[in-house]
Amino acid sequence: MDYNLNTRLNGNVAMTTAFHENKALMQNKTLYKFIWVQEGTLAIEIDHVLMRLEKDEIISLTPLHHIDIKEVNGKYLSLVFNSNFYCIYGHDNEVSCNGFxxxxxxxxxxxxxxxxxxxxxxxxxxxxxxxxxxKDNLQEEMLRIVLKRFIITCTRIARERFSISEEKEKSFDIVRQFYVLVDQHYKEKKQVQDYAELLYRSPKTISNLFAEYGLPTPLRIIHERVEAEAKRLLLYTNKSAKEISGILGFDDIAAFSRFFKKMTKESISEYRKREKQD
Structure with missing residues (x-):
């Protein structure tokens, strides 16, 4: 099964049971992805970290994630789309999935x-x-509606996992907004206070909310976002550590090196050498 629609405005949506065999989709760096194992198991590498998914496990990935499907033992389904087809940021009031x-x-x-x-x-x-x-002039909009229904259903399922009741929706939205703001500002804002001000909340309030939902601390979220981008730049570009340090907003290479060693327990050169050898 393989279906792919490209719209006149460069929108793209696809559903396939063989994503790993579709070079065009694999090389497309604009796609949001749902990957759902329906039978057996799937071994997938995400940002150079191997993950094994079993039957009825589903993951959601952004265009930032680098993926490589290593082994298929069964059947899996991929539903992918880009922002030109459906913008999760612009339609956040409809699906409430951005930052979640x-x-x-x-x-x-x-x-x-x-x-x-x-x-x-x-x-x-x-x-x-x-x-x-x-095949008619209503197809594009119908597929957009069905995609939205799939996203909303996954959002509801994920909310159940975090026990987010109707009464807690507003407070959990602050958590989602925090993730979104970190994605937007992690290069220049690295303290919880920075994001608390943007959310018109105190750092303590933010920290208490994350603890309530069993999430890592807000500072850890910021640091993990910086770490993730650092690893992507080290592995998937030829930029030097000094260049990456500047891109990520560190004062100098020494500060970046200390941060990276603290987060990964490896030096920058050790990490880059080991991962590129694998």
Whole structure:
């Protein structure tokens, strides 16, 4: 099964059971991705970290994540789209997934589906494929509606995992906004106070919210976002450590080196050499 729609405005949406065999999709650096194992297991490397997914596990990835599917033992489904087809930032009031299902950290959302949840997503993906064969001027909008339904369903499932009730929605939105702001400003803002001011909250309030949902501390979130970008630049570009230091907003290479060693327990050169040898 392989379906791909490209719109006149460079929108792109695709559903496939063979994402790893589709070079155009694999090389497309603009795609948000859902990868759902439906049978057996899947070994996937995300930003050079190997992850093994089992039946009815689903992950959501941003265009920032570098992926390499290593081994397929069974069947998996990929639903991918770009911002020109559906902008999760511009439509955040509709799907509430930005900074939750999708953010730039390497700590990605990984969901274990119950049989009922799996059944719901199967039903939505079946509707998607049914719409793929209807070639008319309404197809694009229908696929956008079905995609939105898939995203909302995954958001609801993830909310259940964090026990986010209707009463807690507003407070959890602050957590989501924090992730979004970190993605936008991590290069120049590296303290919780910076983001607390943008959210009109105190650092203590922010910290208490993260603790309430069992998440890492806000400072850890900032540091992990910087670390993730540092690793991507080290592995997927030819930029020097000094250049990367400047890109990430460090005062000098020494400060960047200390930060990287603290986060990874390796020096910059050790990490780059080891990962590129693997």
């Amino acid at each position: 299902l999708f953010h730039g950290s390497s700590d990605i959302m990984r969901i274990n589906l119950t049989p009922d949840q799996s059944k719901k997503l199967h039903s939505i993906s079946d509707i998607f494929m049914d719409e793929c064969v209807i």
